[in-house]
Amino acid sequence: MTMGEADTLLASRVESSRQLGGNPELAMHGGGNTSVKVVRDGRRVLHVKGSGWDLALMEPQGMPALWLDPLFEVRDGPRLSDTEMVRFLRANLLDQTAPNPSVETLLHAYLPARFVDHGHASAVLALANRPEAEQRETVRTLFGGDITFLPYVFPGFDLSIAGAKVAKAEPQATGMWLAQHGLFTWGDSAEESLSQFHEVVAVCERHLAARGAALMAPTGHEGNTALNALLPHLAEALTGDVFASLHCDARGDDRLVALSGQDGMADAVSRGTVTPDHVIRIKPWPLVLDAGAGLGAVRDAVANFGSAYEQYFRDHETGSETMLDVLPRVVFVPGAGVIGLGRTAAEARINADLAEQNLRVAASAQAMGGYEPLPRAEQFRIEYWELEQAKLRSKKV
Incomplete structure (x- = not known):
């Protein structure tokens, strides 16, 4: 992959990140994160949303680059505290002046696809804040094996390791449902990953409406x-x-x-x-x-x-x-x-x-x-x- 190809992929990632973050029903006020895997100087690199960046306002510099292969060194090792994880991630940045990578960077790294999207869509959350057994059944009924289910796990290192295990066990999946948290989707292109995210949300919206629990649309900014x-x-x-x-x-x-x-x-x-x-x-x-x-x-x-x-x-x-x-x-x-x-x-x-x-x-x-x-x-x-x-x-x- 040439430098131009890597930058083209990053540009498509930036644009689709803006689309995800620009819709508050998918990701609101800095929530969510996205990534893309490229090759630079003959080595695999992960670009992932940087801490403090809003997806809706994403720029290339808001997606710090990390050497990808070294990130796998901790996947099967001892547990890291999240502070230790942040230090580990910074040690693998290509540019030490870049912002801290997302706390969910390791999960982005371990998921198999080139592009990964994560957000807190309102329709997903309405179903994700129900009992775990019901969520599992809902995900199975609505999505079959396309969306894998992850019970609630504390964000950061623990979530990354647990999510990686679930994804590895269900390689056919193109997304992951996080109980009480949100949704991950992935694909080989930015369009494929984001389209999958939109489709899951649309299915959830239809499911809620069919059960008399339609999600009310956002209101205008007006008081009374x-x-x-x-x-x-x-x-x-x-x-x-x-x-x-x-x-x-x-x-x-x-x-x-x-x-x-x-x-x-x-x-x-x-x-x-x-x-x-x-x-x-x-x-x-x-x-x-x-x-x-x-x-x-x-x-x-x-x-x-x-x-x-x-x-x-x-x-x-x-x-x-x-x-x-x-x-x-x-x-x-x-x-x-x-x-x-x-x-x-x-x-x-x-x-x-x-x-x-x-x-x-x-x-x-x-x-x-x-x-x-x-x-x-x-x-x-x-x-x-x-x-x-x-x-x-x-x-x-």
Whole structure:
């Protein structure tokens, strides 16, 4: 393969990555990752999404290159911590100034196809947040042997090793379903891999609709009178060290009003996020407020949220974690909608998008029999992941 051929493959990977990341129903706000295997200087190379890059805005420099063959040295060896894995991946970068490769790089490396796509599609998540036995049967019924099933495994090294074993055992598969997490697909071309991803999502959408659990489409970015009335109270109650200037993004069109007002929905969305990495942005549960709540009620709710978060931390800490702040990132208002909170307008918008997706997916899963995200202990492991804690410590240096 010439340098020109390798760059052509990378260019097609960049373009299809933008297509995947540009559709929030497939991969939202930096979620998901993609890769392509090429040959450079006579050696196999893996280009994979770099940490911090958004697929929707992908550029070639956002897909760092690693020597592929050395990555297989750890596939059958002792377990690596994720910190050790990151060091190992960086040691195999062609360019040491490149961003850290995705934490799922090893799984991309071990999957057999040239192109690999991974995302957190809403329709997949509605079915992936159901009991494991039901998920297995759903995947078997809908996809036969084309999509292999992986029970929930913690992201990073453990997921890569477990996923590689499942893929090796089912070589006919062209995709992998990750319980409570998302979807991988692969193919010999960027178009084949992405088309497979689209097809799986379309099948899931039809399956949900046929069972009276159709996934509501995303709404416009509009609030309503009830949500807008809460904004000054939130600003008064939350502005401080964490939110030096609180920004809010209210979402409450008629469809979201109806969805948020369904019986039991506040409890459902409070069980956890629809895919693991969202918990890092919006915490495991929202602040729940009644429409029409006054400043006193909002202050009380914020205080109760903080107390519950501190208890959550005490219940699950191992002694090595540094507790994050105890303030909410999203607000759920039954019968009115959701509000994203942030230090900037962009952060508030992202958190509102995630809150809306969480509501829409949870409602669809509820219609299938109940929304069952990861248990609190696993949510805590993600929120307090060693890699996230390392970022926190580095900011304090």
